[in-house]
Amino acid sequence: MKTAIVVFPGSxxxxxxxxxxxxxxxLQAEFVWHKQTSLKGFDLVILPGGFxxxxxxxxxxxxxxxxxxxxxxxxxxxxxxxxxxxxGFQVLIEAGLLPGALLRNRGVAFINRDVWVRVENxxxxxxxxxxxxxxxxxPIAHGEGNYTADPGTLARLExxxxxxxxxxxxxxxxDDRFNVNGSANAIxxxxxxxxxxxxxxPHPERNAExxxxxxxxxxxxxxxxxxxxxxxxx
Amino acid sequence: MRALxxxxxxxxxxxxxxxAVRGALRSLGFDEAADxxxxxxxxxxxxxxxxxxxxxxxxxxCETLLANTVIEQYRFEIVEGTAP
Numbered sequence: 084m085k086t087a088i089v090v091f092p093g094s095x096x097x098x099x100x101x102x103x104x105x106x107x108x109x110l111q112a113e114f115v116w117h118k119q120t121s122l123k124g125f126d127l128v129i130l131p132g133g134f135x136x137x138x139x140x141x142x143x144x145x146x147x148x149x150x151x152x153x154x155x156x157x158x159x160x161x162x163x164x165x166x167x168x169x170x171g172f173q174v175l176i177e178a179g180l181l182p183g184a185l186l187r188n189r190g191v192a193f194i195n196r197d198v199w200v201r202v203e204n205x206x207x208x209x210x211x212x213x214x215x216x217x218x219x220x221x222p223i224a225h226g227e228g229n230y231t232a233d234p235g236t237l238a239r240l241e242x243x244x245x246x247x248x249x250x251x252x253x254x255x256x257x258d259d260r261f262n263v264n265g266s267a268n269a270i271x272x273x274x275x276x277x278x279x280x281x282x283x284x285p286h287p288e289r290n291a292e293x294x295x296x297x298x299x300x301x302x303x304x305x306x307x308x309x310x311x312x313x314x315x316x317x
Numbered sequence: 318m319r320a321l322x323x324x325x326x327x328x329x330x331x332x333x334x335x336x337a338v339r340g341a342l343r344s345l346g347f348d349e350a351a352d353x354x355x356x357x358x359x360x361x362x363x364x365x366x367x368x369x370x371x372x373x374x375x376x377x378x379c380e381t382l383l384a385n386t387v388i389e390q391y392r393f394e395i396v397e398g399t400a401p
Binding site: 140187 | 337385388
């Protein structure tokens with residue numbers, strides 16, 4: 084199990100993701116600079132959070148044309164798992180690897196705080212170790228996380244179980260006050276049709292070990308790595 | 318030759334920025350500000366003198382990079398001369 088963490092100019096959660104895979108889970112992980120063109124030998128690709136290319140023009144708009152993105156698309160086409168977190172999610176959307184768009188937050192402000200998300204589908208490679216309907220507390224830090232899609236796309240996402248996470252109250256109830264950025268259907272994360280490209284706005288890599296006061300994000304990386312909770316890392 | 322590219326959110330897409338600006342205008346007494354939409358103006362200087370070709374190229378730029386046509390629409394003008 085070897086993870087590539089793609090580094091764009093402006094990525095700033097690349098080390099967090101590396102730390103989780105390499106040190107918390109004890110798996111192989113390497114940084115891959117965005118100008119590289121191959122992901123040969125990697126099993127999992129993570130597009131980390133940050134502000135790739137300064138978020139100029141639109142978040143992810145320039146990053147999607149980075150040389151590495153062809154290899155990312157190729158990895159996805161072959162069924163390899165790709166996980167975009169926050170800015171990485173924005174890049175995957177701009178690249179057309181995930182549907183919809185991420186607008187400016189409903190309240191316009193950049194939001195940096197903990198939120199609660201409910202696992203809506205626990206039968207995916209990202210959420211397979213979660214309990215059905217499990218509520219996870221994790222931080223968000225974004226200005227453009229207001230998920231939107233045309234009604235047809237939203238209906239398909241919902242109908243096909245491709246909404247993975249929704250913003251909810253701490254007790255797991257849908258409540259507009261907890262849909263912090265105004266996302267359509269309170270969507271916080273989705274998966275592509277083939278079930279191998281994942282994107283979410285919250286940051287599970289920032290709360291993946293008890294030292295940080297909350298390890299609730301770890302289960303997603305354990306799921307991706309095919310581990311069991313508590314099992315010794317390979 | 319120059320191109321002025323205007324990129325705006327589609328009418329069907331909510332514009333949180335425009336809504337905030339509208340609120341600010343109204344709180345300043347500009348009650349006639351019924352609706353506000355915020356967009357981008359991108360000014361391009363083009364190394365070409367072929368207007369037809371310039372239009373084709375700028376349209377391609379919009380479709381490829383300058384606008385996200387999932388949520389945005391664009392229009393552009395090709396104007397003679399260089400930037401003022």
